[in-house]
Amino acid sequence: MRLVLPTTLACSLLAASAQAADNAALERLRQSNHCEGCDLSGADLRRAELSGAGLARANLARADLSEAVLIGANLQGAILLGTRLTGALLENANFQGANLSGANMSGARLSGTDLRGALGITRAQIEQACDDGEGVPSENKLPEGWTVDRCK
Numbered sequence: 001m002r003l004v005l006p007t008t009l010a011c012s013l014l015a016a017s018a019q020a021a022d023n024a025a026l027e028r029l030r031q032s033n034h035c036e037g038c039d040l041s042g043a044d045l046r047r048a049e050l051s052g053a054g055l056a057r058a059n060l061a062r063a064d065l066s067e068a069v070l071i072g073a074n075l076q077g078a079i080l081l082g083t084r085l086t087g088a089l090l091e092n093a094n095f096q097g098a099n100l101s102g103a104n105m106s107g108a109r110l111s112g113t114d115l116r117g118a119l120g121i122t123r124a125q126i127e128q129a130c131d132d133g134e135g136v137p138s139e140n141k142l143p144e145g146w147t148v149d150r151c152k
Helices: 004-032 123-128
Strands: none
């Protein structure tokens, strides 16, 4: 019984520290619009205005970025495993080398979006997104031979 209490207390303190670090990362993002390498996993960033955000190498696994505005955001090398990007505006966003395994891109609006070298991305994910750009042909940078339908 004596071993359980200290172990439980230590685990509780670690969990509290992890939560504080997440809150600090969110506050940093809100204050500066930059959080390179931050742990934002599971963050609720629905409808967030993140234009020009510096999120390179950030951990956004399981984060909710539904309807977020990510115009010109740098997500190079970011972890977006299972992230919700539903209806997000991804114009000129850089996802080079980002891991998009299991990310929900349904209704995401692409225009000049750079997905070259993105890991775990599938044609099905791209087919759920749409091209919001005015340029013809599309200015999106996608894996060779992939295309995105125009938004309706």
